Amino acid sequence: MHVQQAIFTSTDRGQIKGYQLVxxxxxxxxxxxxxxxxxxxxxxxxxxxxxxxLSYYAASEERAVVARTFLGGAEYSGRGNQQVVTSILVLxxxxxxxxxxxxxxxxxAALTMGGLRLPARLPSRLEPLELPxxxxxxxxxxxxxxxxxxxxxxxxxxxxxxxxxxxxxxxxEQRFVSALLSGQRLAxxxxxxxxxxxxxxxxxxxxxxxxxxxxxxxxxxxxxxxFQVHFLLHVSPQVSQFLKSEAVTLIDVRTPHIxxxx
Amino acid sequence: xxxxxxxxxxxxxxxAGSYEPYDEYCSKCQMPVSLSQSVIAQGGGHGFISxxxxxxxxxxxxxxxxxxxxxxxxxxxxxxxASSFAIELQEYVVNQLERRAFPEKTPTEADAWQWLHYKxxxxxxxxxxxxxxVSPDFAGEAIATEISRPGLYPAVAHVVSRSRGLMILCDSxxxxxxxxxxxxxxxxxxxxxxxxxxxxxxxTAKRASGPGLAVVFTKCDICPEAAHDPTAFxxxxxxxxxxxxxxxxxxxxxxxxxxxGSTGLIADARxxxxxxxxxxxxxxxxxxxxxxxxx
Numbered sequence: 136m137h138v139q140q141a142i143f144t145s146t147d148r149g150q151i152k153g154y155q156l157v158x159x160x161x162x163x164x165x166x167x168x169x170x171x172x173x174x175x176x177x178x179x180x181x182x183x184x185x186x187x188x189l190s191y192y193a194a195s196e197e198r199a200v201v202a203r204t205f206l207g208g209a210e211y212s213g214r215g216n217q218q219v220v221t222s223i224l225v226l227x228x229x230x231x232x233x234x235x236x237x238x239x240x241x242x243x244a245a246l247t248m249g250g251l252r253l254p255a256r257l258p259s260r261l262e263p264l265e266l267p268x269x270x271x272x273x274x275x276x277x278x279x280x281x282x283x284x285x286x287x288x289x290x291x292x293x294x295x296x297x298x299x300x301x302x303x304x305x306x307x308e309q310r311f312v313s314a315l316l317s318g319q320r321l322a323x324x325x326x327x328x329x330x331x332x333x334x335x336x337x338x339x340x341x342x343x344x345x346x347x348x349x350x351x352x353x354x355x356x357x358x359x360x361x362f363q364v365h366f367l368l369h370v371s372p373q374v375s376q377f378l379k380s381e382a383v384t385l386i387d388v389r390t391p392h393i394x395x396x397x
Numbered sequence: 398x399x400x401x402x403x404x405x406x407x408x409x410x411x412x413a414g415s416y417e418p419y420d421e422y423c424s425k426c427q428m429p430v431s432l433s434q435s436v437i438a439q440g441g442g443h444g445f446i447s448x449x450x451x452x453x454x455x456x457x458x459x460x461x462x463x464x465x466x467x468x469x470x471x472x473x474x475x476x477x478x479a480s481s482f483a484i485e486l487q488e489y490v491v492n493q494l495e496r497r498a499f500p501e502k503t504p505t506e507a508d509a510w511q512w513l514h515y516k517x518x519x520x521x522x523x524x525x526x527x528x529x530x531v532s533p534d535f536a537g538e539a540i541a542t543e544i545s546r547p548g549l550y551p552a553v554a555h556v557v558s559r560s561r562g563l564m565i566l567c568d569s570x571x572x573x574x575x576x577x578x579x580x581x582x583x584x585x586x587x588x589x590x591x592x593x594x595x596x597x598x599x600x601t602a603k604r605a606s607g608p609g610l611a612v613v614f615t616k617c618d619i620c621p622e623a624a625h626d627p628t629a630f631x632x633x634x635x636x637x638x639x640x641x642x643x644x645x646x647x648x649x650x651x652x653x654x655x656x657x658g659s660t661g662l663i664a665d666a667r668x669x670x671x672x673x674x675x676x677x678x679x680x681x682x683x684x685x686x687x688x689x690x691x692x
Contacts, residue, residue, distance in 0.1 A: 145452075145502070151541035151582075153452030154505050172542070173549055177505040209669035212453040213662065216501045217669075357506045358427055359549075377508075380421040 136233070137263035139163050139225040140250065143175035145218045146257070147211045153177075154219075160261045163225060170194045173359055175221045176204060180355050180368075182217060189330070191238035192349035192362065199231040199346060200224070201238045203251040204354065222251045224264060228346075233269055236345035239334050240270040247271065312339050314384070315348060315363065322356070322365040322378050325389035329353065329366035336364065356383070410436040410531070411445070412555040426552040427507035428533070432514055435480040436531060439516075445531050445559045446689065449586050450566030451579070452537030455615035457500045457511075458656050459566060459682065460534050461490020464513060466683050473520030474687060479529065486511040486534055494656070497673050503536040507552055510534055519690060528690060532556070541582070544589045558593045562609045562689030565590075569620035569653065572634050580635040583612070587638060591645045605647035611685035612638070618655040624680065627651040650688055654681035 141159035149155050154177040156168050163171070174192055187205035194200045200223060207220035224245055226234075234240045245251045250264040314321060315336065326332045329352040337345050350364035356378055370378070370385065378385055407415050410433040414425035422429055448456050464487035467476030478484045489511070493500045503510065515530045533556060543553040557563065565586050572579045587610070591597050596607050612631060614623040623630045628651045632639045642649045658678030664670045 147453075150545075151452070151538055153502070153536070153538035153541075155538060155542075169546055169549070177502070177536070177538075178509065209671070210502060212502060213670050213672040214453075214499050214502050215671045355506075358422060358424075358508045359506060377421050380419050 136230050136266050136268050138230055138266055140261050140264045141168070141171055141223040141225070142253070142257070142261070143172065143221040143223065144207060144257075145177070145210050145212075148257075148259075152212075158258050158261045160263045162263065167194060167198065167225065171200065171223055171225075174200070175202070175223070176219055176354050176357070176360070178216075178355065179204070179206070179219055180353070182206065184217065186353070188351060188353040189238070189242055190349075190351040190354055190360075190362070192360075193346060194225065197228055199226045199228070199236075199238070201226070201241045201245070201251075203242065203246075205253070207253045220253050222253065224250065230266075231346065232342075235270070235342050237270070237334075237337055238350075239330065239337065241266070244271055311336060315340060316344060318363070320361075320363050320365075320381070320383040322367055322370070322383050322385050324367050324370050324385060324387045326366055333364070333366070356381070408437075409433050411552065411559065422508050426555045427510075428552060429482075429512060431482065432480065432512050432531075435514060436529065439479060439529070444528055444561040445556050446686070447557050447560040447563040447590075448532055448566060449535065449540050449557075449563065449590075450537060450615075451541065451568070451582050452502070454537060454566040454568045455654075455656070456537065456566055457486070457503050457534050458490055458494070459613070459615060459654065460513060460532070461486050461500070462494075462656055462677075462679055463682050463686060464515060465491050466679060467515060467517070467686075470683070472518065473525075474517070474683070476515040476517045476530065479514040479516045483512070483514040486513055494674060494677050497675070499672060499674065503534055505536045505538050507539065507550055510536065510552075517690065540586065544585055554593065557590055560608055562611070562686075563590055564611045564613050564685055564689070566613050566615050567635070569614035569617050569623035569630070572614065572630075573620055573622070577637075580637050583635055583638045584641050587641055587645070596645050601647070604645065607647055609648040609650075609689045610642065610646045611650055611652055611689055612642070613652045613654050613681075613685050615654050616657075617653040617680065618657055618659060618678070620653075624653040624655065627653040650685075652681055652685045652688075654685070655679070656682070 139160045139162040141156050141163055143156050145154045146157050149157055156172055184206040187203055190202045192200050202221050202223045204221045206217040208218060210216040210218040244266050248266060333350055349362045351362045352366045354360060356365055356374060409416060409423040409428055411428040412426040414423055416423050416430055420430050448460055450456050490500050511534045513532050517528045517530055519526055533552060539550040540553055543550040547554060565583055567579055567583050594607050596604055614627055617624040631651045656677060656679055657674035658676045660672055660674050662670050663673050
């Protein structure tokens with residue numbers, strides 16, 4: 136299957152100077168381009184160029200967006216920042232359902248096929264990305280484990296413990312699922328493996344409900360990006376206040392009984 | 398006798414939209430609610446000033462240094478911060494410049510913009526008068542995006558409509574060296590302003606009562622011809638803007654401003670280049686505001 140793609144970053148070559156959609160494939164029209172620009176970030180919380188962030192949202196009733204954000208070298212204006220680059224895939228409902236409405240599966244396939252990356256030279260036009268018609272078989276255990284300092288693999292899935300916890304007489308997993316199905320917005324702070332945690336959440340949901348579950352594994356919270364699930368490494372008092380004002384429930388997985396009282 | 402608490406105004410000072418007490422930002426224009434409350438609580442007339450321009454035109458540096466100069470200014474033209482968070486922009490810019498660095502690029506996210514709120518004291522013929530000055534530090538892309546496709550950054554439209562004076566900042570080096578692009582963008586901005594103040598096609602009398610527009614050519618330390626005669630520089634290098642403003646605005650003036658006495662490029666071990674100011678030498682920073690307010 137061929138999916139549409141676009142790149143959002145800062146350049147002085149476009150119609151405007153600064154952050155904009157700098158390249159897109161032919162299937163992205165003006166309305167969709169406007170929507171993609173609205174969700175794409177111009178700043179990140181840290182300048183670690185080894186880190187990247189996965190985000191998912193529904194751009195419309197017919198379009199699902201999987202986006203990978205990373206740092207891509209010096210911003211053109213020489214003001215000291217590194218440019219934030221967001222590589223975007225746009226799937227229609229049929230294409231997304233072939234991947235069981237699982238943005239992480241789409242991301243894995245796209246990375247394997249060379250997509251969701253910054254090209255060596257920034258083109259003005261992109262070709263649609265070819266993805267397999269169905270997701271690759273994938274072993275979750277291998278992805279979830281982290282390599283220990285001595286080089287050995289050791290399981291690090293915080294969610295293994297989290298999912299089996301119980302608050303009152305309700306399992307944590309059930310609380311998460313009902314919260315997500317009811318549309319409640321969550322900010323999960325301190326999860327060591329946001330990818331694995333998010334995958335657990337998605338797999339806990341019926342396939343048809345996953346499409347509406349927007350999430351980001353690390354973009355800073357913003358009014359213009361109303362994700363249902365945010366993953367944050369830490370949260371400042373200002374961000375905490377902002378999340379509270381947006382009715383986002385903060386869940387700190389580093390503390391025991393994290394869902395007590397919620 | 399029943400004691401009643403005073404009614405609290407939960408309307409945004411920028412767009413007049415209503416907000417809830419626990420909101421951080423106005424849902425319509427993303428003006429910080431705390432700023433709205435501060436502006437309204439302090440009463441009096443408050444005037445918005447819009448500082449517009451393309452990305453990298455120098456808006457953040459200009460605003461930050463303007464506030465710093467105002468805070469140290471003489472009694473006949475002096476500004477004081479009207480709230481604690483209003484100093485953040487000034488503090489950030491001054492600290493960066495003292496470390497020989499320019500401020501980082503302003504984020505496109507509207508809730509990350511810095512807003513300033515200053516009380517100005519101006520000497521007048523009939524004695525001193527005060528004016529409230531409210532302005533956001535817009536991201537250039539937000540201005541460009543809102544002009545071409547309104548709706549994503551409503552704060553731009555609201556602030557422009559309510560502004561008693563406006564500045565268009567143009568990078569003098571880009572104006573001189575990069576052809577028609579800067580001229581056309583500045584004209585787009587001027588057209589947008591005129592549209593929001595109902596000046597397009599209006600009679601002379603209405604144009605005379607419209608807001609003052611200051612076109613400021615920035616970075617004139619690298620472009621001395623702009624500093625020498627800004628009006629002639631505008632006429633020769635931004636002819637479209639010059640003609641449009643002459644026909645549309647009753648109050649228009651051209652200025653040149655600079656902040657760095659000299660700049661250079663530093664490359665790090667990865668080859669990434671950063672522009673650095675070698676020393677700070679403000680020039681022409683306060684004159685545009687003085688002209689707008691003196692009006």
